[in-house]
Amino acid sequence: MTDVFDDLTRQRSKEIIAQYPQSRSALLPLLHLVQSVEGFVSQGGIRFCADELELTTAEVSAVATFYTMYKRTPCGEHIVSVCTNTLCAVLGGDDIYQRLSDKLGVGHEETAGEPGTTGSITLEHAECLAACDLAPVLQVNYEFYDNQSVESAETLVDALQRGEKPHPTRGAPLTDFKTVELELAGIFPDLEHSVEGQSTAPETMRGAALASDRGWLAPAMPDSAPAFPELPEKK
Known part of the structure; x- marks a missing residue:
C-alpha cells in the first residue's frame, strides 16, 4: 500500500464509512477522498x-x-469544465472550449502545466451543467462562471x-481541485467558508x-389524490 494515504486519510475514511449502514455504500465519497x-x-x-470497504479492486x-x-490521470490545481451541450454550444460554448484548448495547448482531460502545481489547469468538455438560463457557462472546480x-x-x-x-459568479469562493474533492467526500475543514456566497442568479x-x-399562485393540491383509473385486462 502506498504511503500517500496517511493516518489522517485513514481516519477520515473510517468516519465516512461509519455514516452508512452498509460499508460498500461509502465507495463514491471514498473515491473523492x-x-x-x-x-x-x-x-x-x-x-x-x-x-x-472489503471489496475487490x-x-x-x-x-x-x-x-x-x-479522473484516471493526475489533474491540475484547477479543472476547467466548459459546457458544450446544445444551448451553451450554440451560444458560444464550442468557441470558448476551442479558444482555451488552443491557448493551453491541451485537449479534453489533458493538463497544462505540472499536475497539482500552482496555476496548472486540466481542461474538459462538460455535458449540461444545468444552467441553461445563464449560457454559455463554465465551471472551475465545479463552481460556476456564468454568461x-x-x-x-x-x-x-x-x-x-x-x-x-x-470569485465565481455564484457559490462559494474558489479553492482548488483537491480541496473541493475533500468536500465532496463529506469532509469540511472550514464549513462556513465552503457554503458562503450567493447560490442563485437573478x-x-x-x-x-x-x-x-x-400575486400568481399555483393551483392548490387536492386533499386526496384522484382515484387511479382502471386498467384494461391484459390479454
Missing part, C-alpha cells in the same frame, strides 16, 4: 478503497471508470495561471419574482 489526496484515482487509490474499478468525475464569452473565459484562465482565484429567479409581484 482519494482524489483529495492524489489529485486523481490511481491504482493505489483503487486498492485503498477496496481494502477499506475490480468492483472499485467498475465504479471509478463509470463516473466522469473520477461567459471567449474573452472573459480567456481572462479567467489567465488569472488562474497566475495563481489567482477569481435570471433563475426572475419567473418566481414576477409571479410574486403579480
Whole structure:
C-alpha cells in the first residue's frame, strides 16, 4: 500500500464509512477522498478503497471508470469544465472550449502545466451543467462562471495561471481541485467558508419574482389524490 494515504486519510475514511449502514455504500465519497489526496484515482487509490470497504479492486474499478468525475490521470490545481451541450454550444460554448484548448495547448482531460502545481489547469468538455438560463457557462472546480464569452473565459484562465482565484459568479469562493474533492467526500475543514456566497442568479429567479409581484399562485393540491383509473385486462 502506498504511503500517500496517511493516518489522517485513514481516519477520515473510517468516519465516512461509519455514516452508512452498509460499508460498500461509502465507495463514491471514498473515491473523492482519494482524489483529495492524489489529485486523481490511481491504482493505489483503487486498492485503498477496496481494502477499506472489503471489496475487490475490480468492483472499485467498475465504479471509478463509470463516473466522469473520477479522473484516471493526475489533474491540475484547477479543472476547467466548459459546457458544450446544445444551448451553451450554440451560444458560444464550442468557441470558448476551442479558444482555451488552443491557448493551453491541451485537449479534453489533458493538463497544462505540472499536475497539482500552482496555476496548472486540466481542461474538459462538460455535458449540461444545468444552467441553461445563464449560457454559455463554465465551471472551475465545479463552481460556476456564468454568461461567459471567449474573452472573459480567456481572462479567467489567465488569472488562474497566475495563481489567482477569481470569485465565481455564484457559490462559494474558489479553492482548488483537491480541496473541493475533500468536500465532496463529506469532509469540511472550514464549513462556513465552503457554503458562503450567493447560490442563485437573478435570471433563475426572475419567473418566481414576477409571479410574486403579480400575486400568481399555483393551483392548490387536492386533499386526496384522484382515484387511479382502471386498467384494461391484459390479454
